[in-house]
Amino acid sequence: MSKVKTAFFCQSCGVQSPKWMGKCNACGEWNTFVEEVIQREEKGSMASGIRDPRSVVPVKISEVVFSHEARINTHDQELNRVLGGGLVAGSLTLIGGEPGIGKSTLMLQVAMKCADQKILYISGEESDQQIKMRAERLGSRNENCYILTETNTEAIYRHLESLHPGIIVVDSIQTLQTDLIDSSAGSVSQIKECAAGLQKYSKITNTPVFLIGHITKDGSLAGPKILEHMVDTVLQFEGDRNYGYRILRSLKNRFGSTSELGIYEMNDTGLREVSNPSEILLSQRDEQVSGIAIAAMIEGQRPMLIETQALVSSAVYGTPQRSTTGFDVRRLNMLLAVLEKRSGFRLGHKDVFLNIAGGIKVDDPAIDLAVVAAVLSSNQDSPVDSKTCFAAEVGLSGEIRPINRVEQRISEADKLGFERIFISRYNTKGLDFKRYSIKIVTESRIEDVYRKLFT
Secondary structure: OOOOEEEEEEOOOOOEEOOOOOEOOOOOOEOOEEEEEEEOOOOOOHHHHOOOOOOOOOOOHHHOOOOOOOOEOOOOHHHHHHHOOOEOOOOEEEEEEOOOOOHHHHHHHHHHHOOOOOEEEEEOOOOHHHHHHHHHHHOOOOOOEEEEOOOEHHHHHHHHHHHOOOEEEEEOHHHOEOOOOOOOOOOHHHHHHHHHHHHHHHHHHOOOEEEEEOEOOOOOEOOOOHHHHHOOEEEEEEOOOOOOEEEEEEEEEOOOOOOOEEEEEEEOOEEEEOOOOHHHHOOOOOOOOOOEEEEEEEEOOEEEEEEEEEEEEEOOOOOOOEEEEOOOHHHHHHHHHHHHHOOOOOOOOEEEEEEEHHHOOOOOHHHHHHHHHHHHHHHHOOOOOOOEEEOOEEOOOOEEEOOOOHHHHHHHHHHOOOOEEEEEHHHOOOOOHHHOOOEEEEEOEHHHHHHHHHO
C-alpha cells in the first residue's frame, strides 16, 4: 500500500516545494504556498480510468502512415485563421483572457454556429438558465449543442461515454475537480490532474477540446506552467475595455503559425468578425491634423493599416519625457536618436508621446518610417497627407531599410484608396509598379522623405 505524499505549491506561479516557504523563490510572492496531496493510497490518477483500445508499440518513423485529414470548420473565419485553417481532431486548445473580456461568449458563439457537430458545453461557472439567456442574446440556435453544468470530472466522463460529442468546450478548467485529489478546485494539482484526463480523452477518442482558462493579476495563465505544455494550442483573448474590439492571438500552435491574429468587435449581439481590420484601426476625420501617419503592417498573413499618433512639445521639466502606447519605448528612443544624430532634428530637449490608435500593440519594424513621419509632422506642426502611408524600417545610420512582403502592404493600401506609399529604394527588386494604381515613392534617406512631405 503506497504512502500518502504531499507537497507545497505556490498558488501564484505553480512551483513545487517539499516544504512550506514564506516567499516563493520563483515569482517573489509572499504567503502563497499551500500543501496539497500529490499521491493518495489505493487510488490512481483520473486519466487511468480512460481505456485506450489502441495497442501502442514502437514503430519506425518511416512506417508511420500519415494521412491529411480535413480540419473541422468552426464556422468562425477569425478563429479558423488563428488555429491555422480550422480545428484539428484530437487537439487540446487553451483560451485565456481577462475576466469579462468575452471568452465564454466566443466559445458559446462557436458552439451555436457548429450545427454540423454535436457539441457539449461544460460550464462550472454558470447555470444552464444563464447560458440559455446568453444564447438568446446571441440570436442563434443549434439543436446539436448540449449544456452540462458539472464540475466533478468523474460525472463528466460518464456523460461523455453516453453522448459521444464531436467538440467539447470546458468553461473553465479552474472550476473542475476530481475526488482523487484532496484539494480545492483551482489548485495546482487539481488543474494538472483534470487537464491530464481531458488530454488523454481527447487523444484516444480523437475529439477536439476547448479549455477556457483564467489569468493571474500579472496577465499570465493561472495554474501550473505545465498546463501550457500539455495543450496543443494556447490562445490569448485580449482587448481594451475602452474599445469595442477584441484580439485573438496565438501564443502556441502545434498545427499552425503563432503569428496569426483574429479581430472581433463586441456589440449587443455578441462578437462580430472583423474581416477588414483597417476599418477600426484608422480614424475617420474631416480635417487634417499634424502628428498622424499611416503605417502598412503585417500580422501573420494579414496586412493591415494602422494609425500612428505623435505629440512633440517643449519639455516643461528638466528631463524630457518619452511615453508610448502600443509601441516599444526603447525603439522610439532609438528612432529619436537617429533623427537627432543623423538627420539634424533637435528633439533631445522635447517631450515625445507616441500612440498606436485603437490600443493595438505592434512590433513590426515596418512602421518605423510612419513613426518618424508622425514625430516630424508634430514637431513641424504640419500635417501629413491623409492619403499617404508608409512601409519601411529605419536603420541606425538614418537609411531606409527594405522590409519583407512589401507587395501585400502595397496592395492593401491600394485597395483602401490611398494615393501614395513610401517604401525603401532597396525594396523595388522584382516589384511591378504598373500593377498598382497607388503611387509608389522610393527613398533611401530620412531627409529625402522629409523634403517630399513638408517642402
